[in-house]
Amino acid sequence: MLRKLSLAVAVSCASNGMAWAAEAPLSTKTDLVSVYQEAVDNNADLAAAIAQYGAQKEVVPQARAGLLPNLSGGAEMANVRTSIDQPSSTFSRNAHSYQATLAQPLFRADRWFQFQAAKDVNEQAALQLSATQQNLILQTAESYFNVLRTQDNLASTKAEEAAFKRQLDQSNERFDVGLSDKTDVLQSQASYDTARANRIVAQRQVDDAFEALITLTNRQYNSIQGIVHTLPILPPAPNDAKAWVDTAARQNLNLLASNYAVSAAEETLKQRKAGHAPTLDAVAKYEKGDNDALGFSNPNFIGQPYKGNVDQTTVGLQLNIPIYSGGLINSQVRQSYAQLDQSEQQRESLRRQIVESTRNLHRAVNTDVEQVQARKQSIISNQSAVEATEIGYQVGTRNIVDVLDAQRQLYTSVRDYNNTRYDYILDNLRLKQAAGTLNPGDLQDLARYLKPDYNPDKDFLPPDLAKAAAEQMRAKPTQ
Secondary structure (H helix, E strand, C coil): CCCCCCCCHHHHHHHCCCCCCCCCCCHHHEHHHHHEEEEHCCCCHHHHHHHHHHHHHCHHEEEEECCCCCEEEEEEEEEEEEEEECEEEEEEEEEEEEEEEEEEECCCCHHHHHHHHHHHHHHHHHHHHHHHHHHHHHHHHHHHHHHHHHHHHHHHHHHHHHHHHHHHHHHHHHHHHHCHHHHHHHHHHHHHHHHHHHHHHHHHHHHHHHHHHHHHHHHCEEEEEEEEEHHHCCCCCCEEEEEHHHHHHHCCCCHHHHHHHHHHHHHHHHHHHHCCCCCEEEEEEEEEEEEHHHCCEECCCCCCCCEEHHHHHHHEEEECCCCCCCCCCHHHHHHHHHHHHHHHHHHHHHHHHHHHHHHHHHHHHHHHHHHHHHHHHHHHHHHHHHHHHHHHHCCCCCHHHHHHHHHHHHHHHHHHHHHHHHHHHHHHHHHHHHHHHCCCHHHHHHCCCEEEECHHHHCCCCCHHHHHHHHHHHCCCCC
C-alpha cells in the first residue's frame, strides 16, 4: 500500500531526520530592534555620513567670518643701508616695527550672499544626513528579513528534498516487488538529486544573508527571531495613492534637501553678481617702531629723518570699486546661472522619480496584500493536488512524473508564499520611506510580531495549513 506523502510529513522529516543546520539556543536569538541599534552604533556608512555632515556644517562659521572684524598683527626687522654722495659716506643700522590692524566690513554684498548660501548648504547637509539615517532603518529591515527569507527558503528546500527522498524510497520498494519499472526509480532519483543540489545552494544563501547582516552592524549573529504568520496583512492607510504622493512632496527628505540645494545655488548666483559691487571697510591701524622702518620725517627739520621711535595710529574707511578683473566676474556669473539650472533640473528629476516610486510602491503593497492570501490558498490547493495525484498513481491513473511535478509545484508555492510575505513587509517600509514618514517606531511595530522561539524548519508554514488542506480534501471527491 503506497503511503501518502503529505506536506506535514515532509516537514517533519526535514526538521527531525535531516537536520543540516543546528538551531541556536533561544537565548542567542536577536530581535529586529536590537539589530537596528547595533547598526546605528556600528555602521560605517552612517559614521562616514555623520563625519561628512560635521565637515559640511563648518561652511556657516567660515562664511560668517567674512562679515566679522578681522584683527591681524605683524612685525618687521630689517637692515637699512644708506649711501651719501656729498660727502661720500655709507652707514647702516637695524630697523624694526610692530603693527596691528583691525578691519570691520561695512558693506560686503558678496560675503553676505555667501553667508546665506552657506546656511542653505548646511540645511541641505542636515537633511541628507537624516535621509542616510532613515535609509539605515530600511537597510536593517532588508538585511534582517532577507535572512528570514533565505532561512524559510532553505526549510522548504529541505522539506522538498525529504519528500523526493521518500518518493525515491517508495519507487525502489515498488520496483522491488514488481509494481513499477526502472523508469519510475530513475525519475525519482533525478528529482531527489536536483532537490539536494537546490538545498546546498539555499544553505549558501543563508550564510550570505548573515554575512550581509554582519557587514551592516559589525556584529556576529547565530540566529534571529522570525516573524509569525499572524502578522496583519493590510492595505496601506490611507489607501489613496494621491495622498501618499502629496505626503512625499512635503516630507521626502531627499526632495527637501534638493530644495535647499536650489536655494543655495540662487544665493551663490547673487554672490557672483555682487562681485561688481563696491566694498567698504572700516580700518584701524596701530604701528610702533623706529623711523628707519616707518619713514617718518622730523617736522622741525624738513628733510632730516627723525632718529627716535615712532607710534602711529590710523583710523579710516577703505572703499574699493571693482572696475575690470579680466572677465572673471562675468564668467563666474554665467557659471552660477548654469549651476542653478542644473540644481533645478536635478530637483525636478528627483521629484518625478519620487512620485513614480511612491505610486509604484502603493500598488505593490496592495498587490502584496492580495498575493499573500492567494499564495497561502495555493499551498493548500497544491497539497490537496499532491495527495490526489498520489492516490491516482496508486490506482494506476497517474504516473510518477505527475506525482513528482505535483510535489515540485507544492514547494514552489510554499516559497512563493514566504517571498510574498517578506515583500509585503519591505514594500510597506519602502513606501513610508518614499513618503518621508519612515522612523524607528515602524521597526518596533514589526518587532511585536517576532517569535522568540522561531524555528525555520517548523515555522516556515502557517500553523493552520494542515487543517485547511484536510478540509479541502474532504470537500472534494478523490479518485
